Amino acid sequence: xxxxxxxxxxxxxxxxxxxxxxxxxxxxxxxxxxxxxxxxxxxxxxxxxxxxxxxxxxxxxxxxxxxxxxxxxxxxxxxxxxxxxxxxxxxxxxxxxxxxxxxxxxxxxxxxxxxxxxxxxxxxxxxxxxxxxxxxxxxxxxxxxxxxxxxxxxxxxxxxxxxxxxxxxxxxxxxxxxxxxxxxxxxxxxxxxxxxxxxxxxxxxxxxxxxxxxxxxxxxxxxxxxxxxxxxxxxxxxxxxxxxxxxxxxxxxxxxxxxxxxxxxxxxxx
Amino acid sequence: xxxxxxxxxxxxxxxxxxxxxxxxxxxxxxxxxxxxxxxxxxxxxxxxxxxxxxxxxxxxxxxxxxxxxxxxxxxxxxxxxxxxxxxxxxxxxxxxxxxxxxxxxxxxxxxxxxxxxxxxxxxxxxxxxxxxxxxxxxxxxxxxxxxxxxxxxxxxxxxxxxxxxxxxxxxxxxxxxxxxxxxxxxxxxxxxxxxxxxxxxxxxxxxxxxxxxxxxxxxxxxxxxxxxxxxxxxxxxxxxxxxxxxxxxxxxxxxxxxxxxxxxxxxxxxxxxxxxxxxxxxxxxxxxxxxxxxxxxxxxxxxxxxxxxxxxxxxxxxxxxxxxxxxxxxxxxxxxxxxxxxxxxxxxxxxxxxxxxxxxxxxxxxxxxxxxxxxxxxxxxxxxxxxxxxxxxxxxxxxxxxxxxxxxxxxxxxxxxxxxxxxxxxxxxxxxxxxxxxxxxxxxxxxxxxxxxxxxxxxxxxxxxxxxxxxxxxxxxxxxxxxxxxxxxxxxxxxxxxxxxxxxxxxxxxxxxxxxxxxxxxxxxxxxxxxxxxxxxxxxxxxxxxxxxxxxxxxxxxxxxxxxxxxxxxxxxxxxxxxxxxxxxxxxxxxxxxxxxxxxxxxxxxxxxxxxxxxxxxxxxxxxxxxxxxxxxxxxxxxxxxxxxxxxxxxxxxx
Numbered sequence: 063x064x065x066x067x068x069x070x071x072x073x074x075x076x077x078x079x080x081x082x083x084x085x086x087x088x089x090x091x092x093x094x095x096x097x098x099x100x101x102x103x104x105x106x107x108x109x110x111x112x113x114x115x116x117x118x119x120x121x122x123x124x125x126x127x128x129x130x131x132x133x134x135x136x137x138x139x140x141x142x143x144x145x146x147x148x149x150x151x152x153x154x155x156x157x158x159x160x161x162x163x164x165x166x167x168x169x170x171x172x173x174x175x176x177x178x179x180x181x182x183x184x185x186x187x188x189x190x191x192x193x194x195x196x197x198x199x200x201x202x203x204x205x206x207x208x209x210x211x212x213x214x215x216x217x218x219x220x221x222x223x224x225x226x227x228x229x230x231x232x233x234x235x236x237x238x239x240x241x242x243x244x245x246x247x248x249x250x251x252x253x254x255x256x257x258x259x260x261x262x263x264x265x266x267x268x269x270x271x272x273x274x275x276x277x278x279x280x281x282x283x284x285x286x287x288x289x290x291x292x293x294x295x296x297x298x299x300x301x302x303x304x305x306x307x308x309x310x311x312x313x314x315x316x317x318x319x320x321x322x323x324x325x326x327x328x329x330x331x332x
Numbered sequence: 333x334x335x336x337x338x339x340x341x342x343x344x345x346x347x348x349x350x351x352x353x354x355x356x357x358x359x360x361x362x363x364x365x366x367x368x369x370x371x372x373x374x375x376x377x378x379x380x381x382x383x384x385x386x387x388x389x390x391x392x393x394x395x396x397x398x399x400x401x402x403x404x405x406x407x408x409x410x411x412x413x414x415x416x417x418x419x420x421x422x423x424x425x426x427x428x429x430x431x432x433x434x435x436x437x438x439x440x441x442x443x444x445x446x447x448x449x450x451x452x453x454x455x456x457x458x459x460x461x462x463x464x465x466x467x468x469x470x471x472x473x474x475x476x477x478x479x480x481x482x483x484x485x486x487x488x489x490x491x492x493x494x495x496x497x498x499x500x501x502x503x504x505x506x507x508x509x510x511x512x513x514x515x516x517x518x519x520x521x522x523x524x525x526x527x528x529x530x531x532x533x534x535x536x537x538x539x540x541x542x543x544x545x546x547x548x549x550x551x552x553x554x555x556x557x558x559x560x561x562x563x564x565x566x567x568x569x570x571x572x573x574x575x576x577x578x579x580x581x582x583x584x585x586x587x588x589x590x591x592x593x594x595x596x597x598x599x600x601x602x603x604x605x606x607x608x609x610x611x612x613x614x615x616x617x618x619x620x621x622x623x624x625x626x627x628x629x630x631x632x633x634x635x636x637x638x639x640x641x642x643x644x645x646x647x648x649x650x651x652x653x654x655x656x657x658x659x660x661x662x663x664x665x666x667x668x669x670x671x672x673x674x675x676x677x678x679x680x681x682x683x684x685x686x687x688x689x690x691x692x693x694x695x696x697x698x699x700x701x702x703x704x705x706x707x708x709x710x711x712x713x714x715x716x717x718x719x720x721x722x723x724x725x726x727x728x729x730x731x732x733x734x735x736x737x738x739x740x741x742x743x744x745x746x747x748x749x750x751x752x753x754x755x756x757x758x759x760x761x762x763x764x765x766x767x768x769x770x771x772x773x774x775x776x777x778x779x780x781x782x783x784x785x786x787x788x789x790x791x792x793x794x795x796x797x798x799x800x801x802x803x804x805x806x807x808x809x810x811x812x813x814x815x816x817x818x819x820x821x822x823x824x825x826x827x828x829x830x831x832x833x834x835x836x837x838x839x840x841x842x843x844x845x846x847x848x849x850x851x852x853x854x855x856x857x858x859x860x861x862x863x864x865x866x867x868x869x870x871x872x873x874x875x876x877x878x879x880x881x882x883x884x885x886x887x888x889x890x891x892x893x894x895x896x897x898x899x900x901x902x903x904x905x906x907x908x909x910x911x912x913x914x915x916x917x918x919x920x921x922x923x924x925x926x927x928x929x930x931x932x933x934x935x936x937x938x939x940x941x942x943x944x945x946x947x948x949x950x951x952x953x954x955x956x957x958x959x960x961x962x963x964x965x966x967x968x969x970x971x972x973x974x975x976x977x978x979x980x981x982x983x984x985x986x987x
Binding site: 093094096097098100101104105107108109110111112119125137138169171172173256257258259260261296 | 341342343344345346349350351353354355356357358586588589590637638639640641642673
């Protein structure tokens, strides 16, 4: 297991409490992608207890394990880069960090796999604070690459890309163009796996998009709706979560160039 | 074996909570059937959230999968959004384990725990692609069978069920498997009738189509007669003698998505002899069979380690009665492996200070609320129903709870009980108000929640002869309580919809003539009747009227001793004359102490099966008053109330 150095703290952020923490990177693929963010939190609570990781609990009448997730992954999406911070009730040198993945593996359901575990230095900001953008693999059903490319070109050339969304019960229209950091058409998909919606032809066109998460995250379905509301998203996989370190972008926990499989070559959990 | 997964998958992101259709729970199996093996699809006819925790189905799932000649998978009623997709796309009902179509199984086995799920049973059979009426099924169709508490009167479902199992399922599923296995091996000799005749020979198995029901001029049943000499005249329930031989579930399912009772559940005993007269579970599950404390401890510690749960429920019908409950609870809470984070819940707490003491000890970690079930508002009423809790018991318990730091107390009550007067009904308010007052002495933020359900008489209880209160009467009583509760700050009143109680009453004591009614309600879209957004009383009333049936006659009519009840050819082990005597005692307001610690009343549950209560301790639990150490003669009885059922409540207020 690679012992990647922890990312540097973002400037101007309050450090979190003194509890020693582990940061876990994991994937979510196959049938288990239909669990919700809330479900996944509970799955982790139980898995950590099953693996007998000495997790810390909140104080009070209803103590809960101190777990902190990054940006929620929508139900039905797959991911090759999910993150979770776990507060410990013992000092870090009491935990054999390199053994944690092996302890967790049998405690997790098929489709959730630990990719890396690192110890976090004290004061490291939370995932919500450090992640600035995500890279997504998106498939649009029943459309060829040229149609998709035309739509993408229009969107990227536009000075403004207005999108109307619900926010706290109010309808808000804002420009999402600045949140699109990168957008490329990858090419045709002849057989859609892990579908989110039915396709008439069984085919799709794949896109790769890097979307900002701050000040407000742009979701893949929102991106597609802003480009063309008639397009149907039939598959979404989160590939990376990026953070800023010394002015450069880097993965929160980098698995190395060979470690991230392309989305079509992954081991299917179902 | 085929799978509908690829058909289903593209549609799941478009339905609510898709995680309930994917399986993958810890403890789930993906069994492969050996040649000639019998495949069971264990079905809970309500949502996954309600059905997954069902311990009965989980026990059978394990027992069947341990056999070489059987495999078992599970399914639940798909929610209406997925059902619409399935019907549109031609996707049949499927197992969540391997997504195998339901019609490929040999046995569709339903757990029936609630009357309002009956239409869902029909819907599941139909979604499976199997004819809903048993008479229309061919030999290649699965057998549709049911077990669970509602099957003590399966007659309303007689048209739809091939076979019904009464009582504990642990042993009988093996015997059914063998019959079906041999029938399959014989090339399905004799067709469907061949296997049904063989199943009727298995003790505890009732095959409705093998009985003829004759009706008298007054509409009551004249006789229920077996159609063949080899078919038993009366079907007795099955009872396992020793719970210690059945330490199941060994591998409780841990779901990936939230369900009810989402915790480790360990059954500490089965059966109950408290003798609450309204309680069907307490009557039909006798005798009491305790699990040895050592086995409970092992099941708890291994279960917590295996599942990762931080909560364990010690389940039974009255867990504080378990011999040595304090030691067991202490052992769980103080187990160093629990790290002080494991909480223990005791469903069905007895009402007394002793149980609050246990609760204080075990809820160190998580102090939510305490629930007590006095069930009725006056001592007179509680004697009628044999829930022998005195007001001082309740106040002592509530005082102890508030003194120990609880702020929320929940109280369960029934209304519409036999001989209930408005004074009894309003007694509910009085008790609740006094509990609020007690709480005020300890905390300003006191919350007392009183939950009131309309009483539905159930088969094989002493109240099986009682005419249920009408809808209007139940609504009037709830209105009385609601008006009064408004004036009490800190008291919240919730109630079960009396319209739902009416349909429950219709189905719980109905007969075979209700089959077409259930079918019509289902055909008109009446599924998920337990869910208020789907329930419609009008649909039931219309179906009754369309078939010329009288709701009043079925639900609100008092039965006489000589009336043949629709379930009289079945037996829960209880002597009918015991039940009748207990009904008479109820009307005379005579309580009956718990027979675990008093001489036998010969209810029939022990003697009929040649087994006895399996109780580790021969002395009653400390501090208990509910029929344990209490001298009933000193109880402050309300002498001004007549000791017979007043005719006014029979014919006046009730009708």
